[in-house]
Amino acid sequence: MSQLVLRLAGPVSLTGPENENLTPRGMKARGALAVIGSSTGMRIARPKLQDLLFSERDAEHGSASLRQLLREIRIALGPHRAAMITGPGWVGFDNALVRLDMAGHVGVDGRRAEFAADLDIADPEFEDWLRDARIHYEDQADQVLAETVTDDAVPTLIVQVPVTSDAQSAVASAMVLQEAASRVADMLPIQVLNGDPGIGRIAVGIELGAMASRMGNDIVLLFTARLRSDGRMLWTRRFALPSDDMNAALRRIAGGVAVAIMHGLEHLRDVVPDASVRRMPLQDVFSYSASRLSRADEQLSQIDPNGDRAVILALRSYIRHTMLLERLSRDPDADSELAAEMAGRARELSPGNPTALGVNAMVAAWKGQFETSFDMARHAIAIDDENPIARLAYSSALTSMGYHREAEAEASAAHLSALSELGPAAWVLRRAIAATRVGDLKSAERYFATTHGYAPQNRPALRFLSAIRYQLGDETGAIDALRKLKKLEPDFTLELMASDQYPVESLRRAGLLRVTKSGLI
Missing domain, CATH: 1.25.40.10 (Tetratricopeptide repeat domain)
Incomplete structure (x- = not known):
C-alpha cells in the first residue's frame, strides 16, 4: 500500500496516495491526529489521549467519547483504515503506511506555517499541550533542517503545483515548469521532485512555483523561486504567453526560467550558511581562466567523489576540453585522454543526456574524429535542441564537416536563445x-x-x-x-x-x- 501523508505544520491534514483528502472534519479528531503524529513512533497511550481531549469529562464518558472519535478517524480513512493500528492500551499509525510531514508550506511573507494552525479545542489540558508543542516545533525547525542535510548533499528543485485560473493556463504553466526543470537537470547535478516531500525529507534547495491567469486571449505567467530553508524569495519572472504563437513562446519562456533556476542554484551556497551545501560552479565551468577552471573541476569532484554522476563527469570533461583549446593544460596528452575517458563514462551512465553527448562530440572533434563528432552532436540535438552544450557541439561539428553556412545559422540562432546566457x-x-x-x-x-x-x-x-x-x-x-x-x-x-x-x-x-x-x- 502507498503511503499516506500526515501534515502538522499549518492546518492538520491527512492525504492519501492520490492526494485525496482523508482528514476528519471534527476539530477533536484533527487534534487527535496532531497528538498521535507528534508522539514517539506515532503511538500514544489511550488514557493520555483521552486526558488531552476530554479532561473535563468523567472516565466513563471520556472513554466513550474517545471511541467515537477514533471511529470518526477510521471512517475518514475509508479504504486506508488499516493505517490506524491499536494495541494493549495504545493507539497510533503504522509507520510503514503513514509518513509525517512537518514542513508545511511557506507563506507569501516567507514565514513558516504554525504547528496545527487550525486547532482551537477548548480543553485546558489540550491547550497546554498545544502551546508547548508549538514552542517545541519552532525551537526544533532549524535543527531539523540541519540534520536532514547529508555530507554530499546536492540541491533539490521542488516543483510545486501551479496556481491557475483555468485549465489551459494550468497546462501551460506546468509544461514550462517541467521543461525548465528537465533542462536544469541535464546541466547540473541536482534532484528534481514534483510536489512537497516534507521538510524532514528535503531541507536544502529551491521551491519553484507558478501562477497563471488569462488576460484577454493571452496567458500571463508568474514564476517564483523561494529558498527551501526559510522561504526567502530568490527571484520572480513574469512572462506573457501570446495565443497566436504559443508553442514558440513556451520554449522561450522555459529557457528563461531554466536560466533563472541555474543562477539561483549557483548562488545557493551564498545564502544557505551550511558547509554541506555544495557550490554549483557553472560560471567557472564556462570561463577561460586556468584558476577558475581548476576551481570548478575541484568543486565538481567533491560533489561526485565516486565519479558516478553523468552530468558532473560531462562538465569535468568539458573543462579539460577548454583547457586544451586554451593551451592551459600542463600535460595535454594526459588531459586529452582523461577528457575522453570522462566523456565516455558520462555517456555510458546516461546515454540520453544531451550534455554528455555534446561533450563526447567535442572530444571526438579534438581527436580529429569529425564524422563521429558530427553524428554525436546530431544525436544530442535530436534529444534536446535547446541544450547549450549540445548546440555548441553541433555548430562546431557543422564547421568541421564544411557546412559553414549551416554552422553560422546554428550559432546565430543559439546565440539569441535564453540559455546562451550561461556562457x-x-x-x-x-x-x-x-x-x-x-x-x-x-x-x-x-x-x-x-x-x-x-x-x-x-x-x-x-x-x-x-x-x-x-x-x-x-x-x-x-x-x-x-x-x-x-x-x-x-x-x-x-x-x-x-x-x-x-x-x-x-x-x-x-x-x-x-x-x-x-x-x-
Whole structure:
C-alpha cells in the first residue's frame, strides 16, 4: 500500500496516495491526529489521549467519547483504515503506511506555517499541550533542517503545483515548469521532485512555483523561486504567453526560467550558511581562466567523489576540453585522454543526456574524429535542441564537416536563445568562427572583439583578432591583439603560431595566417 501523508505544520491534514483528502472534519479528531503524529513512533497511550481531549469529562464518558472519535478517524480513512493500528492500551499509525510531514508550506511573507494552525479545542489540558508543542516545533525547525542535510548533499528543485485560473493556463504553466526543470537537470547535478516531500525529507534547495491567469486571449505567467530553508524569495519572472504563437513562446519562456533556476542554484551556497551545501560552479565551468577552471573541476569532484554522476563527469570533461583549446593544460596528452575517458563514462551512465553527448562530440572533434563528432552532436540535438552544450557541439561539428553556412545559422540562432546566457563568450566565439569560415571577416572581427569583452582571458579570440585585423589592413589592432595574447601566453611567438602544433586550424584552413610572417612582434 502507498503511503499516506500526515501534515502538522499549518492546518492538520491527512492525504492519501492520490492526494485525496482523508482528514476528519471534527476539530477533536484533527487534534487527535496532531497528538498521535507528534508522539514517539506515532503511538500514544489511550488514557493520555483521552486526558488531552476530554479532561473535563468523567472516565466513563471520556472513554466513550474517545471511541467515537477514533471511529470518526477510521471512517475518514475509508479504504486506508488499516493505517490506524491499536494495541494493549495504545493507539497510533503504522509507520510503514503513514509518513509525517512537518514542513508545511511557506507563506507569501516567507514565514513558516504554525504547528496545527487550525486547532482551537477548548480543553485546558489540550491547550497546554498545544502551546508547548508549538514552542517545541519552532525551537526544533532549524535543527531539523540541519540534520536532514547529508555530507554530499546536492540541491533539490521542488516543483510545486501551479496556481491557475483555468485549465489551459494550468497546462501551460506546468509544461514550462517541467521543461525548465528537465533542462536544469541535464546541466547540473541536482534532484528534481514534483510536489512537497516534507521538510524532514528535503531541507536544502529551491521551491519553484507558478501562477497563471488569462488576460484577454493571452496567458500571463508568474514564476517564483523561494529558498527551501526559510522561504526567502530568490527571484520572480513574469512572462506573457501570446495565443497566436504559443508553442514558440513556451520554449522561450522555459529557457528563461531554466536560466533563472541555474543562477539561483549557483548562488545557493551564498545564502544557505551550511558547509554541506555544495557550490554549483557553472560560471567557472564556462570561463577561460586556468584558476577558475581548476576551481570548478575541484568543486565538481567533491560533489561526485565516486565519479558516478553523468552530468558532473560531462562538465569535468568539458573543462579539460577548454583547457586544451586554451593551451592551459600542463600535460595535454594526459588531459586529452582523461577528457575522453570522462566523456565516455558520462555517456555510458546516461546515454540520453544531451550534455554528455555534446561533450563526447567535442572530444571526438579534438581527436580529429569529425564524422563521429558530427553524428554525436546530431544525436544530442535530436534529444534536446535547446541544450547549450549540445548546440555548441553541433555548430562546431557543422564547421568541421564544411557546412559553414549551416554552422553560422546554428550559432546565430543559439546565440539569441535564453540559455546562451550561461556562457555568452562561448556563443559569440562560435558565431565569430562561423562568420570567419564563410568569409564575412568584418562581422567575424566584431564578434571576436565582443568575445574578448566578455572574456578577456579567452585566447582563441585574440588569435583570430590578430589574424583578421592584419588581413583587413588594421596593423594597430593586430598588434594590440598580439600583445594581449603574449601576456596570456608568455611563450607565444609568430613562429609558434605558424606551426602545426598551435591550435589555429580554422585560421589555417581559411588562409588567414599571413600575420605569422608580419614581424609585428
